Every structure is written in structure tokens, then in C-alpha cells.
Amino acid sequence: MPLREGGALTSVKPGPDVDTERSAGLDLLRQPVAIAAGAASALALVLFNIYAFILGDRAPWLLGGILIADMLVVATGIAVAVREVLRTREITQQAEETVARTRGELEASEARLARIVDSAMDAIITVDEGQNIVLFNRAAEQVFGCRREEAIGRPLGRFIPARFREAHRGHVEHFGRTGVTSRRMGDVTTLWGLSADGAREFPIEASISQTGEPGRRYYTVILRDITLRKQAQDTLARQQEELRTLSARVLEAREEEKTLIARELHDELGQLLTALKMDLAWLRERIPAGDPELASKFEQMGAMLDQTVGATRRISADLRPMMLDDLGLADAASWLVEEFARRAGLECRMESSVTLDLSSLDRAVANTVYRALQESLTNIARHAQAKRAWVVLGANDGELLLEIEDDGRGIAPEDLEKSRSLGLKGMRERVSYHGGSIDIARAPRGGTRVRLRVPLRFATAGEASS
Numbered sequence: 001m002p003l004r005e006g007g008a009l010t011s012v013k014p015g016p017d018v019d020t021e022r023s024a025g026l027d028l029l030r031q032p033v034a035i036a037a038g039a040a041s042a043l044a045l046v047l048f049n050i051y052a053f054i055l056g057d058r059a060p061w062l063l064g065g066i067l068i069a070d071m072l073v074v075a076t077g078i079a080v081a082v083r084e085v086l087r088t089r090e091i092t093q094q095a096e097e098t099v100a101r102t103r104g105e106l107e108a109s110e111a112r113l114a115r116i117v118d119s120a121m122d123a124i125i126t127v128d129e130g131q132n133i134v135l136f137n138r139a140a141e142q143v144f145g146c147r148r149e150e151a152i153g154r155p156l157g158r159f160i161p162a163r164f165r166e167a168h169r170g171h172v173e174h175f176g177r178t179g180v181t182s183r184r185m186g187d188v189t190t191l192w193g194l195s196a197d198g199a200r201e202f203p204i205e206a207s208i209s210q211t212g213e214p215g216r217r218y219y220t221v222i223l224r225d226i227t228l229r230k231q232a233q234d235t236l237a238r239q240q241e242e243l244r245t246l247s248a249r250v251l252e253a254r255e256e257e258k259t260l261i262a263r264e265l266h267d268e269l270g271q272l273l274t275a276l277k278m279d280l281a282w283l284r285e286r287i288p289a290g291d292p293e294l295a296s297k298f299e300q301m302g303a304m305l306d307q308t309v310g311a312t313r314r315i316s317a318d319l320r321p322m323m324l325d326d327l328g329l330a331d332a333a334s335w336l337v338e339e340f341a342r343r344a345g346l347e348c349r350m351e352s353s354v355t356l357d358l359s360s361l362d363r364a365v366a367n368t369v370y371r372a373l374q375e376s377l378t379n380i381a382r383h384a385q386a387k388r389a390w391v392v393l394g395a396n397d398g399e400l401l402l403e404i405e406d407d408g409r410g411i412a413p414e415d416l417e418k419s420r421s422l423g424l425k426g427m428r429e430r431v432s433y434h435g436g437s438i439d440i441a442r443a444p445r446g447g448t449r450v451r452l453r454v455p456l457r458f459a460t461a462g463e464a465s466s
């Protein structure tokens with residue numbers, strides 16, 4: 001087997017080309033002209049022999065000549081035969097030397113290959129078609145806690161947890177039939193190995209390759225123990241999940257706080273301002289007539305009180321629209337869109353195809369969708385330079401769909417990565433916490449389109465009344 005080592009390709013060298021020489025001589029003898037000439041000479045000699053024998057004493061010179069010719073032919077035959085025997089012996093000797101040298105090189109090659117396989121960091125196991133182990137390197141010894149001598153000749157299944165054995169055997173056989181040279185194993189699931197004493201199962205990462213032909217196929221599995229990596233991945237996933245829950249909880253707490261402040265503003269401050277307005281009206285009726293300066297001061301105070309009442313309502317509604325609780329998501333969203341169009345001075349319409357009653361929608365889900373709409377509209381006012389915007393609310397297959405589009409400058413992919421911008425990130429976080437998805441991209445019409453889907457969830461009777 002040719003083996004690359006230190007950049008040089010070492011391979012088995014052919015011996016001297018003795019066979020070529022010999023076969024050239026034989027080829028010459030096989031030429032039709034040579035065969036014909038040889039046969040003709042032999043026939044002529046036989047005929048001369050018969051003729052000399054018939055003539056007998058009458059032609060002694062012919063008899064003598066023929067005898068000499070016969071002896072010459074026999075001597076030549078013996079010489080050729082001796083030469084062939086000597087040459088055959090020489091060729092056999094050279095062939096034996098070549099075989100010995102080739103065997104030596106082959107053994108050296110195999111030893112080098114074994115050293116390379118043994119020095120590999122990953123476990124390497126080769127099995128035959130019956131899935132019995134024929135190669136087991138040092139890393140495999142460490143991974144499975146089993147000496148090579150104890151592994152060779154034993155079934156591979158011994159290193160696979162019992163519940164996966166059959167399936168694994170089937171996968172390897174199927175791989176053999178596909179004829180694919182190599183592939184990764186366990187792309188979709190985690191593979192498990194079993195220590196030789198059967199006490200420890202551990203996750204592994206493996207690839208498989210095959211060599212040989214049907215009936216004499218070998219499968220080589222290269223694998224590594226990924227216990228530490230899997231532990232780190234699991235820890236990371238758990239921490240991410242905890243962070244997601246924490247951030248959702250923080251957002252919820254913020255929402256609850258806002259609701260509280262909104263209620264205080266609406267109930268406490270609103271009532272005090274109303275009382276103040278009534279007192280002002282009472283006072284105004286009692287001031288002496290004919291004092292224009294006092295009358296104008298009362299006018300100003302009344303206007304300022306109206307403004308304060310309006311501002312309080314607006315701030316309270318921004319913090320948490322009572323409508324979301326009172327009327328449900330669809331009407332609250334519609335109010336928000338109208339307010340936005342009026343305040344931002346752009347044309348904005350909302351279409352709702354929701355036929356379901358959303359008034360008992362889970363509060364956290366309703367909040368998430370409402371806040372997403374609020375953030376998207378604020379973004380349009382702040383960044384889009386748009387003239388028109390469209391909002392579509394719909395429900396479909398147990399999901400709530402919200403789409404907000406504008407005809408502004410359009411969002412760039414790098415806008416989504418801005419480290420100081422939190423609006424879209426918070427939106428994404430909340431939506432994914434509720435099992436939904438969000439897509440923010442440049443719209444076909446050129447502006448920006450935000451699309452989100454959140455699974456519909458309704459409040460249970462207990463939650464609704466709380």
C-alpha cells in the first residue's frame with residue numbers, strides 16, 4: 001500500500017526486468033517464420049536421416065555427415081536446455097529477492113500506518129462486514145476503557161448502549177449499501193458510546209467511512225468523546241433560557257409598574273385636576289364683574305388646566321392604554337394607529353381581519369403585540385421619513401399576525417445590529433418568549449416591513465378576573 005510519510009510517497013519498487021528479457025526471447029521463438037524455419041529444418045534432417053539409412057553402405061560419406069549433423073543438433077539442444085535451466089534458476093532467485101524486499105517494505109508501511117493511527121487524537125475503530133472489530137487504536141482504548149487485545153475480534157455493539165445497538169447495526173449496513181465513501185454520523189441526534197465495563201454512557205461525535213467491495217468491506221469509525229463540550233453547550237443553553245426568562249420577567253415587571261403609574265395618574269391626578277377645574281369655575285362665578293385683568297387670568301388658568309388634563313391623559317395612555325384592558329387588543333391597536341397618524345401627520349390605516357373575540361386574550365400576549373405596534377409606529381415617526389404607513393392585524397391557525405409597513409427610506413441590515421438600539425431587540429425578545437417569530441426587512445415597496453406572529457393564548461377564568 002503506498003503510504004505518504006514526511007512529504008515523500010514511499011511505494012514498493014519493482015525488481016529488475018528479467019521477465020521482459022525472457023519473454024522477448026520466447027516471443028522470437030513464437031514468430032511464425034521462425035517456427036516454419038525450425039519445422040522445415042527438422043523435417044529436412046529427418047528426411048536426410050531416412051535417405052542416408054536407405055543408401056546405407058553405398059553412401060558412407062552421407063551417413064557420416066548426417067551423424068555429425070545429428071550430434072550437433074543434440075548438443076545444441078542440450079546447451080539450450082542447460083542455459084534455460086540456469087536462467088530459470090536466476091530468475092527464480094531474483095523473484096524471491098523481490099518478494100522478500102516487497103514484504104519488508106509492506107511491513108514497514110504497515111508499521112508506519114499503525115504508528116500514525118495510534119498517534120491520532122481521535123478514537124479509530126475498524127470493523128469488518130460482520131461488524132467485528134479489526135482495528136482499535138490507543139485513543140479508542142482510552143475512550144472506552146478497554147485494551148486493544150480485548151477489543152479485537154469482538155462485536156462493535158459492545159461499545160454502544162443496548163437500546164441503540166440494533167438501529168446502529170442497521171445504519172452501518174445501510175451505509176454500506178449506499179456506496180458513499182464517508183459521512184458524518186448522527187447529524188440530527190446525539191450519538192452515545194458505552195464504556196467497556198458498561199458503567200458509563202457518554203455522547204460522541206463520529207464519522208464513518210468504508211473500503212473494499214461487497215463481501216470484503218471494512219468500515220472505519222473515527223470518534224471523540226464530547227461529554228465536556230455537551231456539558232458546556234447544555235449549560236450555555238440553560239443560561240440563555242434563564243436570561244430570556246429573566247428579561248421577559250423584567251419587561252413584565254416594567255409593564256406592571258407602568259400600569260400602576262398610569263392608573264395613579266388617571267385616577268389620582270385626574271380626579272384632583274377635575275376638582276381643581278370645578279373649584280376654578282366656582283371661583284370665577286364669584287369674582288367681581290368688570291375686572292378684565294382678573295377675568296383674563298382666570299381664562300389662562302382654565303386653559304392651562306385643560307392642557308394639564310390632556311397631558312395627563314396622554315401620558316397615562318402612553319404608559320398603558322386603559323383601552324387595552326377595557327376594549328381588548330383590536331380596538332386599542334386601532335386607537336393607537338389613529339393617534340399616531342394624527343400626531344405624526346402621516347396617512348396611516350389599519351385593517352383588521354380578526355373575527356375572534358380578542359377581549360380575553362392573555363394579557364402578556366396582548367401587551368407584547370401592542371408594544372410591538374407602538375415601537376414600530378414610533379420608529380416610523382423617528383427614522384422612516386415616510387408619508388404613508390399600513391397596519392394589518394389578523395388571526396390565522398391559532399396565531400395572531402401583525403404587519404406594519406411604511407413607504408419610507410427602508411431599514412438596512414446593519415440597523416438591526418446597532419448596539420445602542422433596544423427597541424427592535426426588545427420586541428424580538430418578547431415575541432420569541434411567547435413562542436412567536438418576527439421578521440424585519442425592507443419591504444417590496446421600498447420602505448420597512450415588520451411582520452410578527454404570536455401563538456394565540458387566552459386568559460383562563462381565574463386570570464381574567466384578577
Ligand SMILES: Nc1ncnc2c1ncn2[C@@H]1O[C@H](COP(=O)(O)OP(=O)(O)OP(=O)(O)O)[C@@H](O)[C@H]1O
Nearest residue numbers: 379380383384408410411415421422423424425448
Ligand atoms: N421604519 C423604519 N425605517 C427606517 N429605519 C428604521 C425603521 N425602524 C427602525 N429603523 C432603523 O433601525 C434602527 C434600530 O431601531 P430600534 O427601534 O431597535 O432602535 P432605535 O429606535 O434607534 O432606539 P430605541 O432603543 O429607542 O428604540 C434605528 O436606529 C433605525 O436606524
Ligand SMILES: [Mg+2]
Nearest residue numbers: 375379423424
Ligand atoms: Mg425604536
